[in-house]
Amino acid sequence: MQQPGQSPAVREAVRASLQSDPVAADLRCSLFVSAAQSYKRDSVLRPFPPRYVSGENKDFDALMRHKMKIPDSLWSLKKPRPFLRNSRGVTPLSWTNFPLPFTNYSLLIIPTYDVASSLCSPPHCGCCRIIQLADVSSIPSVRDVVRLGPGEGEAQLGLVHWVLSSKNFTVKTLQREEYVRIQELAEPEGRCVPAPDFLFELQYCDQVNARFEETRGDRDLIYAFHGSRLENFHSILHNGLHCHLNKARTSLFGEGTYLTSDLSLALLYSPHGNGWHESLLGPVLSCIAVCEIIDHPDVKCQVKKKDSERIDRRRARVRNSEGGDVPQKYFVVTNNQLLRVKYLLVYSEKQHRRR
Structure with missing residues (x-):
């Protein structure tokens, strides 16, 4: 495992991330920690921090030691x-x-x-x-991070910098009032479901946006929810849903990524999971992805034929489906280029207990 010294540029990058959107930075740390402490960490912690790789071996022991010390660099007081x-x-x-x-x-x-x-x-x-x-540049914890000395502090700084860095996307905190607008995109009927405690938007780089728009052409967009365990969202953010297929669900109606227009159904697949103990969001979280789907024949769903009241059977069934047609309110995306995560709905168990 390499432990190079951290340059002033790294310190400035960490400071800038925390200063621009501390809640979004907190979320990314929470998702990383959830994946790192999962018993499936070898598969869900992707990408894996390269400084903890030696040859083909991942040094999980060293990573866990430094990961557990991230909270110490955020709050200098033990029980604030x-x-x-x-x-x-x-x-x-x-x-x-x-x-x-x-x-x-x-x-x-x-x-x-x-x-x-x-x-x-x-x-x-x-x-x-x-x-x-x-x-946020005045937060004592930020000063602790950017002024870390050699040794273990360097490893913490490097790890935080890696967690908060990405070339293809940024995460932006949204006002909770935006939830109504986002819910109407996917669920116009407005079912009575709990509103999220935190709301985030994924903003992609120009290259990713251009590629998605080229694939889309003049087709419409469909918005739908995807539920998954908290430990999976570190990989989902970086790699997309195509790298996270739930075999338990895909075995019935065919292979693909499953989404739904019903938030209450998606919540069933997103149980609260352990995140980061010192997180401002809370230590136990549940996360739902709101996705953009290009309305393409490779997206299987219950849709009527053009100028007809009959269901288009070519759109309703996935090849090798054992359960027949895709049920109403579900979408099975069989082409990975046709969807991407646009928003995240985050629920905090601590908040619900206090209500």
Whole structure:
């Protein structure tokens, strides 16, 4: 395993990622940790950080040691409790009032569970840390990351940089109000299902967008949900759904990637899983992918023939299907170039318990 020193450019790249969108950066760390700690890590942790590869061998032991120390580089206090502060005063930060956007807020990190404690008089007591949420470069943890010294700190910095880096896409945090618009794209009827606690958009580079648009041509787009275990989403983001086929589901209606227009059905395939213990999103998460699908004959679904009320059987059945036609509200994509993940819906178990 190689342990090269980290250049100032790496520190600046980490700082920039955390500064531009700390919640999205937190999500990427959570998905990486979930894959790394999975019993299927050899298959779900793809891509694998190259600095932990020697020849053809993956050094999972070294990776797990450094992975478990990522939280130490994010919070310098061992048991902090966060409080929001704005012009109206100081209030405890809960998972349901996390402010988006961050402007006009500060975050007090108080090493006590009582904001009125005589041992602490925030924010001028000296034991509290103030984080300007609109300027994440002032977070103590960010200063810790960019000023790490040689040795183990270098490995942590390199790992965080690798997790947050990608050439083909970026992850952007969206306002929760955007959920209504996104749900209507895939589920116009608006079924009564729980709204996600966090919402993200995948923004692809020009080259990826151009390739997708070339494949699409003048065809329409279909939006549908894909549910999967949390540990799979690190690979899904980087490699696409074609590298993550669920054999248990594909065996009945044929080979392909399964999606649905019913969010409640997708949620059945996305159980809450262990993520990153120190995550702002919560340590136990569930994730749903909202995908763009090109309306092509290789997308099997219940669709009527043109100028007819009859179902187009050529679109309704996958080759070698054992269960017959694809059921209503399902899509089976048999051509990997016809779909991509566009949004992520994230549910936090901690938030639901507090409601």
